[in-house]
Amino acid sequence: MLTQLLDNLGEGNPQIFRELKGRLNRRSVESILFLSAISQCVLVGISSQRNCLGWSEEIVGGYCQQYETVIQWQFAFHTLSVMLPLLLFAGGVYLLSSDLVKEQRRGTLNFLRLSPRTSQNILLGKLLGVPVLLYLGLGLAIPLHLSCAIAAGVPFGWVFGFYAVIAASATFLYMASLLNALFVAEVQYQAIVSSALAGWLASCFVSFILYSLNWKESQFNEFVFKWFFWEYQKPNYELVFGWLFLSLVVAIYWIWQGLNRQFKNPNGTLLSKTQSYGLTASFQIWMVGLFYPWISPMAIQEDLMPMMLMMSILTVIMFLLIIPAISPQGQTLLDWARYAHEKRGRGLKRPSSKWQDWIWGEKSPSVVAIAINLGIVAVIWIPWILFWQGSFEAILKAGLGLVMTLNLIWIYSAIAQSLYFIKFPKPGLLAMGMVMVTLSLPALAFTLFFNTVSVNTTLWMLFVFGSPWFALTEASVMAIFLSLLGQFAAIAALTLTLNHQIHRAGASHSKLLFAAHQSNLAPKV
Numbered sequence: 001m002l003t004q005l006l007d008n009l010g011e012g013n014p015q016i017f018r019e020l021k022g023r024l025n026r027r028s029v030e031s032i033l034f035l036s037a038i039s040q041c042v043l044v045g046i047s048s049q050r051n052c053l054g055w056s057e058e059i060v061g062g063y064c065q066q067y068e069t070v071i072q073w074q075f076a077f078h079t080l081s082v083m084l085p086l087l088l089f090a091g092g093v094y095l096l097s098s099d100l101v102k103e104q105r106r107g108t109l110n111f112l113r114l115s116p117r118t119s120q121n122i123l124l125g126k127l128l129g130v131p132v133l134l135y136l137g138l139g140l141a142i143p144l145h146l147s148c149a150i151a152a153g154v155p156f157g158w159v160f161g162f163y164a165v166i167a168a169s170a171t172f173l174y175m176a177s178l179l180n181a182l183f184v185a186e187v188q189y190q191a192i193v194s195s196a197l198a199g200w201l202a203s204c205f206v207s208f209i210l211y212s213l214n215w216k217e218s219q220f221n222e223f224v225f226k227w228f229f230w231e232y233q234k235p236n237y238e239l240v241f242g243w244l245f246l247s248l249v250v251a252i253y254w255i256w257q258g259l260n261r262q263f264k265n266p267n268g269t270l271l272s273k274t275q276s277y278g279l280t281a282s283f284q285i286w287m288v289g290l291f292y293p294w295i296s297p298m299a300i301q302e303d304l305m306p307m308m309l310m311m312s313i314l315t316v317i318m319f320l321l322i323i324p325a326i327s328p329q330g331q332t333l334l335d336w337a338r339y340a341h342e343k344r345g346r347g348l349k350r351p352s353s354k355w356q357d358w359i360w361g362e363k364s365p366s367v368v369a370i371a372i373n374l375g376i377v378a379v380i381w382i383p384w385i386l387f388w389q390g391s392f393e394a395i396l397k398a399g400l401g402l403v404m405t406l407n408l409i410w411i412y413s414a415i416a417q418s419l420y421f422i423k424f425p426k427p428g429l430l431a432m433g434m435v436m437v438t439l440s441l442p443a444l445a446f447t448l449f450f451n452t453v454s455v456n457t458t459l460w461m462l463f464v465f466g467s468p469w470f471a472l473t474e475a476s477v478m479a480i481f482l483s484l485l486g487q488f489a490a491i492a493a494l495t496l497t498l499n500h501q502i503h504r505a506g507a508s509h510s511k512l513l514f515a516a517h518q519s520n521l522a523p524k525v
Contacts (some may be wrong), residue, residue: 019129090199161241
């Protein structure tokens, strides 16, 4: 029966059959069973204490006549609740990262890419098969964990919500570790570093759950959570567990899209432009729900600007990930600039327009797609700003701050895109390094020389990201006008520069040589 089951599994997913066959040998399984049993016995022994039930004074000093062994079930439950996720996160990330690195160094990963099986099939086999011994060892501890929960009076709803969130978190981290291994396989000790980071995240996340979402009423762990109209009130922990699970499921979906594309085509973009629009919209709606208490009709005026600053910081972090994810590499850009106009019209009854290529094409520059993503951000946030119960001046300044913030993000993306045309071993690292310098250096320099945004507010709003949310409360109309004019001038200059780079890249090599030869032969006056 087991043989038939494995045969059926091998037909459905040969990769998982390959992983299970290589790992589920008798010696490994027996070792896991022994370690799991010993660990559980040690934990129960540590959690036990002996209480004296009868004391005798027959001898000097007295002695205990009868003992009672009591197991501290809540201590055992908390210990397992910390150790199981820690082992699951750190151990699984290490196993997956090291396995993929070995596949790449041996060259067998390219054979997997060339197999007739889909990339989803192969990746799913990796996720389920590589850490199978870890799954087995931790699964054997689940009955003890449930027994401790029952004995400690932990509600089943809390336990299963905890399991769902931990499973979703582990899935997200496993996919992130595979994606990271595809990018930095040549880096030494990356599996160890990734595992250590995953272990640290596990400890922080589980500590947050055990402290903030405790099933017991306590005045020391008051946790306030609101998302749109949902408000967490004890003991309704199901709401937060459900929100965490759904948020992680959406994050898993997007990282799975990137992992699948990167595995199929290492030289392509991590995300398509269409996927970036969906990612931006979902993240911004998720973030609007978090900040809803500040932008609801009951919000007070003083809270809006700091909230919008936090929103802009999270948004720029998102775009720092999206910009390299949808920006094609240098040779792809050169090929697109030279041959895209021919492919658009060759043999097609309804040739696609150039703008469709800019908006949807995966080989075109990303600046138009970034502008559309910024438009999605504006469309989501502007209605909330307009309906905010504040003065007209406060609403106008919040809208201007949003425009300035989005302008700066587009300027950063245009700088990054222009650097992708430069012949450099890793143009992506150069581009994002320059963006980080452009993002951080003005803030550091202005802080050292001007100390406060009240001095030279025009320059602050023009160069320093996030400063409009502070400077607009003190800036004059002329300072705001000059800052916007400077940003639009920078956008125009970068647009002209990108057009020049595209036209230059689109010219054939022989045409450039002929133009240079003609300039050398031109008569000198």
